[in-house]
Amino acid sequence: MTNATQLRYYVHMHTQEEILAVWRSHTVRLTKTRTALAQLFAEARAPLSVPDIVRVLCLGGREVNKTTVYRELERMQNIGIIASVHLGDRRQYYELALNDHHHHLVCVRCERVEDIAVDEKNLLAQEARVSCEKNFTSVRHALEFFGVCKMCHSVTT
Amino acid sequence: MTNATQLRYYVHMHTQEEILAVWRSHTVRLTKTRTALAQLFAEARAPLSVPDIVRVLCLGGREVNKTTVYRELERMQNIGIIASVHLGDRRQYYELALNDHHHHLVCVRCERVEDIAVDEKNLLAQEARVSCEKNFTSVRHALEFFGVCKMCHSVTT
């Protein structure tokens, strides 16, 4: 990431190499788009939307086509490299699925996203109960928290 | 609702009259759109998207304009009559906010939605903790469950 601007990055627990290894095990070609996406997700510190991805990569001088990105993300999701997340707006966001399961805290003003750890014992128990009571299979959950971050709060007050 | 098709309805705990009363207390005009929306939400048994609403009302012979619906829903949300819900797709859904807080179980195949009761003690505690730890105010949560309903499951297997 050169001057990737806006988005903040941090060293992730999964490297680009690890992601590329997953690709290889699925006998797909290692193209420049896949390499770029692997690096981006490895470094991203927040879920990414397609417009995000295209903007950041283009700013960094790696031209990518939005159609290709959409298609690639779908494949990555099918393989299990990434997972989609909904953060309250209409966009679809994606983040590494290789990480531990976690949830998000989103600032509804500036859209800043923080990862948070949540004790899931209770949730999983409810999942099991719901699955049983309602006769649903493969039940999973989506839990996100929304609020106003300190900075945004101090600006308004 | 005449032949409102596809969507399933049930007698809700809030009647059209109660919703109209909320309108009146906000000194707005009781137009045909507001009456139609009040009736629709009073009878809806699942969250509704704007395309849903327009389709259903037009099928029922009450022409409504999508722009008007978008604007009206925003006002209803501000007043607190309805609340928006995200159900995994890109659409925004709305449901009566006058009801008890509850969550949804969505079939990812047929999009059927069931309301479910969830023990929130734990969630609220986590909300408080997150709010404190991360310095966020006005924290709320969104929790939805996804799975495959019995019917869809039996079709595929």
Added chain:
DNA sequence: GTCGTTGCAAAGACTTTGCATGTGA
């Protein structure tokens, strides 16, 4: 009659599809 509401048309944001071209193994 007023001013809140509405309807229409156009634009905008995100996503999907079809097809011809390009390229990694």
Added chain:
DNA sequence: TCACATGCAAAGTCTTTGCAACGAC
């Protein structure tokens, strides 16, 4: 080589905006 991958253009879906016309009070 050739099947997988890409890029472009066009279309699709949901949503927003601007503005003139309408209608509830």
